Amino acid sequence: xxxxxxxxxxxxxxxxxxxxxxxxxxxxxxxxxxxxxxxxxxxxxxxxxxxxxxxxxxxxxxxxxxxxxxxxxxxxxxxxxxxxxxxxxxxxxxxxxxxxxxx
Amino acid sequence: xxxxxxxxxxxxxxxxxxxxxxxxxxxxxxxxxxxxxxxxxxxxxxxxxxxxxxxxxxxxxxxxxxxxxxxxxxxxxxxxxxxxxxxxxxxxxxxxxxxxxxxxxxxxxxxxxxxxxxxxxxxxxxxxxxxxxxxxxxxxxxxxxxxxxxxxxxxxxxxxxxxxxxxxxxxxxxxxxxxxxxxxxxxxxxxxxxxxxxxxxxxxxxxxxxxxxxxxxxxxxxxxxxxxxxxxxxxxxxxxxxxxxxxxxxxxxxxxxxxxxxxxxxxxxxxxxxxxxxxxxxxxxxxxxxxxxxxxxxxxxxxxxxxxxxxxxxxxxxxxxxxxxxxxxxxxxxxxxxxxxxxxxxxxxxxxxxxxxxxxxxxxxxxxxxxxxxxxxx
Amino acid sequence: xxxxxxxxxxxxxxxxxxxxxxxxxxxxxxxxxxxxxxxxxxxxxxxxxxxxxxxxxxxxxxxxxxxxxxxxxxxxxxxxxxxxxxxxxxxxxxxxxxxxxxxxxxxxxxxxxxxxxxxxxxxxxxxxxxxxxxxxxxxxxxxxxxxxxxxxxxxxxxxxxxxxxxxxxxxxxxxxxxxxxxxxxxxxxxxxxxxxxxxxxxxxxxxxxxxxxxxxxxxxxxxxxx
Ligand SMILES: Nc1ncnc2c1ncn2[C@@H]1O[C@H](COP(=O)(O)OP(=O)(O)OP(=O)(O)O)[C@@H](O)[C@H]1O
Ligand SMILES: [Mg+2]
Numbered sequence: 231x232x233x234x235x236x237x238x239x240x241x242x243x244x245x246x247x248x249x250x251x252x253x254x255x256x257x258x259x260x261x262x263x264x265x266x267x268x269x270x271x272x273x274x275x276x277x278x279x280x281x282x283x284x285x286x287x288x289x290x291x292x293x294x295x296x297x298x299x300x301x302x303x304x305x306x307x308x309x310x311x312x313x314x315x316x317x318x319x320x321x322x323x324x325x326x327x328x329x330x331x332x333x
Numbered sequence: 334x335x336x337x338x339x340x341x342x343x344x345x346x347x348x349x350x351x352x353x354x355x356x357x358x359x360x361x362x363x364x365x366x367x368x369x370x371x372x373x374x375x376x377x378x379x380x381x382x383x384x385x386x387x388x389x390x391x392x393x394x395x396x397x398x399x400x401x402x403x404x405x406x407x408x409x410x411x412x413x414x415x416x417x418x419x420x421x422x423x424x425x426x427x428x429x430x431x432x433x434x435x436x437x438x439x440x441x442x443x444x445x446x447x448x449x450x451x452x453x454x455x456x457x458x459x460x461x462x463x464x465x466x467x468x469x470x471x472x473x474x475x476x477x478x479x480x481x482x483x484x485x486x487x488x489x490x491x492x493x494x495x496x497x498x499x500x501x502x503x504x505x506x507x508x509x510x511x512x513x514x515x516x517x518x519x520x521x522x523x524x525x526x527x528x529x530x531x532x533x534x535x536x537x538x539x540x541x542x543x544x545x546x547x548x549x550x551x552x553x554x555x556x557x558x559x560x561x562x563x564x565x566x567x568x569x570x571x572x573x574x575x576x577x578x579x580x581x582x583x584x585x586x587x588x589x590x591x592x593x594x595x596x597x598x599x600x601x602x603x604x605x606x607x608x609x610x611x612x613x614x615x616x617x618x619x620x621x622x623x624x625x626x627x628x629x630x631x632x633x634x635x636x637x638x639x640x641x642x643x644x645x646x647x648x649x650x651x652x653x654x655x656x657x658x659x660x661x662x663x664x665x666x667x668x669x670x671x672x673x674x675x676x677x678x679x680x681x682x683x684x685x686x687x688x689x690x691x692x693x694x695x696x697x698x699x700x701x702x703x704x705x706x707x708x709x710x711x
Numbered sequence: 712x713x714x715x716x717x718x719x720x721x722x723x724x725x726x727x728x729x730x731x732x733x734x735x736x737x738x739x740x741x742x743x744x745x746x747x748x749x750x751x752x753x754x755x756x757x758x759x760x761x762x763x764x765x766x767x768x769x770x771x772x773x774x775x776x777x778x779x780x781x782x783x784x785x786x787x788x789x790x791x792x793x794x795x796x797x798x799x800x801x802x803x804x805x806x807x808x809x810x811x812x813x814x815x816x817x818x819x820x821x822x823x824x825x826x827x828x829x830x831x832x833x834x835x836x837x838x839x840x841x842x843x844x845x846x847x848x849x850x851x852x853x854x855x856x857x858x859x860x861x862x863x864x865x866x867x868x869x870x871x872x873x874x875x876x877x878x879x880x881x882x883x884x885x886x887x888x889x890x891x892x893x894x895x896x897x898x899x900x901x902x903x904x905x906x907x908x909x910x911x912x913x914x915x916x917x918x919x920x921x922x923x924x925x926x927x928x929x930x931x932x933x934x935x936x937x
Contacts, residue, residue, distance in 0.1 A: 232827065233353070234345040237628060244635035251642040255671035258646070262670050265498040266389055272499050274393025276449055277430060277529050279560055281387055282462070282504040285443050285663045288434055291505070292445075294560035295398065295407075295527075340824030347814075347821060354809035600808070607805045610766060611819040611866065612794030614787060705793075706766040708805055709757050709878060 341624070344617065348625040351604075363633055369586050370637025370685050371644070372652075377677055378645045379653055382669035387564035390502050391557060395428075395529035396538055398555045399545060412523035414549065418530070421548065423541050425533040429525030431514050435507070437479065440468050442662035446518075448511045456510045458492035464504035464663045466494045481517045489513075497666075504665035591692055605700050606708035618701040619694070626693035630686040637685075638678070646671045712742040712905065713763055713874075718772035718782075720758050720930075732758040734930040735772070740907060741923070742873070745900055748909040749916050750927035756909035757802075757878055759927070763907060764876045765793040794819065798867030800877040804859045806851035806866075812858075813838065813847040816865045823870065830869070837865040841895065857888040864895065875899060877908040881915055889914050896920050 272278075280292045289296035352359045399418070401408050410429060418427055431448040444465060454460055461471055471477055471491050478488040495503045514520060532538045542554040605618055644650060646669060720733040732755045740746050740763070748756045761767040762774055765781060768789075774782045781792060798819075806815045816834040838844050841861040846854060854862060860880065867875055881889040889912065897920045899906055910916055916924055926933035 232342070232346055233349040234342045237345060237349055241628070241631065241635070244632060244639065247639045248635050251639055252673060254642075255646070255673045258671050262498075266670065268496060269499045269502060270389050270393055272495070273390040273502055275451065276447060276503075276506075276508070277393075277395050277428075278390055278502050279394045279398065279555075281383070281390065281501055281564070282445075282464075282506070282663075282665050283383075283501070285445075285505045287443075291434070291443065294555065294563040295400070336824030338824075339826055340822060342827070343817075343821035343824070346827075347810075347818070350810055350814060603805075604807055607807060608818070609790075610793075610799060610801070610805070612790060612870065613819075613822055614790045616787075617822045704767060705790075706761040709761055709766065709801060 341620075344621040345624050345628070348621050348628070352625065352629075359629075363629060365586055366629065366633035366685075366689070367636040367640070369583065370634050370681070371640045373685065374638045374641035374681055375644050375650065375652065377681060378641055378671070378673070379650050379669070381674060381677060382645070382672045384565060385672045386501050386667075386669065388561065391561050391564065394557050394560055396532050396535075396557050397530040397542055397545070398430075399528040399530060399549070400553045400555065401527075401549070401551055402553055403551070407527075409521065409524040409526065410528055414552075415525070415528060417548065418528065418545065421541070421544060423533055423537045423544075424530055426531035428529045430527050430529050431511060431520070432526050433518060433520075435479065437469075440662055442468060442505070444505050444507050444663075446507045446509055446514060448514045449508050452511065454492065454508050454510045456512060457489060458510065459489040460493045460495060460506075460508035461491060462495050462503040462506035463497045463500045464665050465507065466491075467666075468663055479517070482519045487513075487517060500665045501667040505663045587688070602700050602703075603708070605697070606703065606705065609701070609703075609705035610708040615701045619697060622693055622697040623690070626690040630689045634682055634686055638681070642671070642673075645669065712777055713740040714773075714775045714778075715739075715759075715762070716773045716775075718759075718762060718769045718774060720755070720762060720767070721770045724770060732930055733762075733769075736930070736932055738925065738932065740905070742905045743900075743903045744922035745896060745906040745908070745920055746923045746925060747916050747921045748907070748925050748927060749911060750909075750933075751911070754927040755930040756927055758930075760876055760878055760907065760909060764797045764799060764874075765789045794822065794870055796873050798870065798872040798875045800860070800863045800867050800875065800880055802879040802882055804863040804883075806854075806859055806862055808852050809850060811848045811850055812843065812854065812862045815851055815862055816869055818869075819866060820869045834865065834869060837868055838862075841865055856883050857891070860884065860888070860892065861895075872904075874905040874907065877906070879909055879911075881910060881912045886914065893918050893920055 279294050282291065284290035399410070399414075401410050401414070415427055415429055418424060428450055430450070433446050435444045435446050436442075437444055442465070448454075459477065461469075466472065469477065471494065473491055473493055475491050476488055477491060478486045481487045489509075495506060495508075509517070515522065530541070532541050538556055538558070542556055545552060545554045608618055609615070644652065649666075649668065715736055715738045718733055718736045719731065722730045722732060736755075736759065748759060750756055758767075762769050762782075769782050772782065773780055776792065776796065781789065784792070807818065810818075813831070813834050816837060817830050820830050820833075835844065835847065838847055838861075841864060843858060843861050843865070846858055846862075849858075851859065851862070860883070864875075867877075881892055884892065893915065896906060896908075900920060900922070908915070915921065
């Protein structure tokens with residue numbers, strides 16, 4: 231077999247796999263639509279404000295509700311000691327507002 | 334047309350034969366390249382899907398959450414605040430919320446205690462999140478006891494376990510009756526953790542928030558919009574971290590690709606000379622190299638992307654788990670709902686395929702415009 | 712069929728290392744004959760071949776092919792003429808390493824877009840004729856000097872050119888192989904192909920196969936042996 235034929239076959243297989251991924255994504259979204267609705271309902275009922283991704287510290291469990299400087303509340307120069315804290319940035323909006331109101 | 338296709342196939346045949354000459358090296362390059370696409374695509378798919386989950390949850394979040402601060406720390410809402418806010422115009426609904434954290438020394442994990450507003454949990458009962466239930470071996474109608482803040486052990490009956498499908502948001506939740514909550518934490522009567530507000534006119538939210546900070550200067554309103562933005566930036570940041578971790582890999586790849594592509598060896602230059610002398614046009618040489626770059630980068634892209642999809646959505650992204658889990662004892666188990674964003678895929682494609690094509694093409698361009706008679710004197 | 716009129720070629724013109732490789736050559740090359748260029752090293756034989764074979768353009772003067780002036784054509788057209796009209800056998804043979812003998816033979820035909828099957832058949836027939844069929848899948852670097860040369864000849868013939876151009880074809884061969892090459896040349900003459908070659912090897916220049924001998928020195932023609 232010519233090398234170009236083998237290459238075309240390999241590429242075609244990969245392209246089909248790629249299309250299969252897109253198809254799988256679409257099907258999964260349809261199949262799990264119910265779960266999404268259930269989660270949305272639960273979140274609205276309980277008034278949830280955060281994902282439960284990191285449970286080790288208050289400001290990682292509820293980053294949107296945390297005190298502005300809670301990551302450093304023990305001391306302004308305290309080093310971050312929860313690894314997940316390094317994944318979270320304070321957001322600018324709140325930092326900007328700090329200048330007008332005590333926070 | 335037919336001869337055009339045949340010609341391209343000849344060029345592909347040739348370029349593949351050339352690649353197969355240095356089989357180990359080129360396969361190595363392909364593997365590293367695919368790996369790079371794999372990690373980038375995994376990070377992209379993962380963070381995008383997480384962001385979508387956050388968006389779903391935050392759709393139902395309170396429009397405004399009002400916290401009170403004492404000396405820079407989150408403090409309880411004293412009695413009277415809720416009435417004061419109730420008199421404000423534009424506020425449709427006010428609800429004092431009760432929630433807090435509890436450290437369970439048995440499994441060394443943090444829980445989030447929460448009182449549902451609809452009073453759906455009976456006295457003496459608890460509804461627990463799925464990760465917590467797993468960790469403590471709890472199921473409906475079993476008993477559990479926690480040491481209350483007064484020091485004594487308090488027993489509860491598990492009324493229900495929250496559905497696994499909601500685990501990403503409810504992993505560590507314990508839903509509890511209001512009276513039990515106040516008794517358990519010695520929570521002063523009439524106080525609340527924070528206040529959730531519903532605003533009548535969605536456009537007025539920011540106005541209401543400004544009025545709130547004037548009315549209650551020691552308070553901090555958090556808008557739903559801001560929560561949403563927290564999550565958007567959180568995952569952007571995480572992608573950033575991934576990129577930082579990856580920059581070493583990207584650099585290594587860049588060096589490899591550059592070395593392979595731009596360090597045109599004397600042999601390769603001679604080869605181009607031969608091709609030109611025996612009747613190949615400069616354009617044919619460049620087309621042949623375009624095929625080389627295109628085939629390698631397309632293969633690497635498809636391979637990396639498909640592997641990333643399977644990794645993230647079929648196997649639950651095991652490679653990212655250590656980063657996510659951090660030090661937590663309780664971590665959610667969740668199957669992300671796949672989200673594939675065309676623009677993101679296109680961006681990834683552009684940033685992985687284009688540089689390689691350029692690295693392959695630029696030096697060839699220079700070599701291919703040399704005079705064909707040079708080959709007569711080698 | 713090929714006419715050169717007062718052709719001059721300079722390298723590095725205008726620079727301190729300017730070299731005039733050809734300083735005014737007028738020459739007609741007849742079709743269907745074997746023409747040999749002879750001369751000492753540095754006399755400009757290779758340079759003249761590159762001009763005839765459309766590998767390079769003269770600094771001044773005209774080169775015409777079938778009456779058409781090709782000295783001023785842009786590279787694209789030169790390439791096309793080169794591919795259709797000329798087949799080259801280089802002094803170092805210049806096979807592409809890592810490719811098999813048959814792939815090397817087919818190489819000049821790739822840009823023409825002729826069907827693969829047809830090409831492969833023609834390449835096999837050529838290798839057969841040069842008694843190399845058994846080495847068709849051997850990589851170029853595994854071939855002996857004589858085998859390499861025969862692959863180079865087969866490669867030069869794949870596009871069925873009118874003119875075969877060979878630069879010092881026997882320089883890397885021993886006497887037996889050189890004689891074999893002359894035998895192959897003879898068969899081309901019988902086929903009515905035009906052959907232009909350079910050589911200092913008496914075995915070539917004195918051979919009866921060579922229909923015309925052109926002597927060169929210092930970039931000029933010395934005299935014509937008819
Ligand atoms: N690319 C070049 N740049 C500079 N000078 C060149 C170049 N090519 C050839 N020359 C010079 O032009 C002259 C003629 O060279 P050419 O290769 O045509 O000679 P030749 O007759 O083929 O010699 P030989 O028998 O050694 O192959 C030589 O002096 C050579 O140094
Ligand atoms: Mg020479």
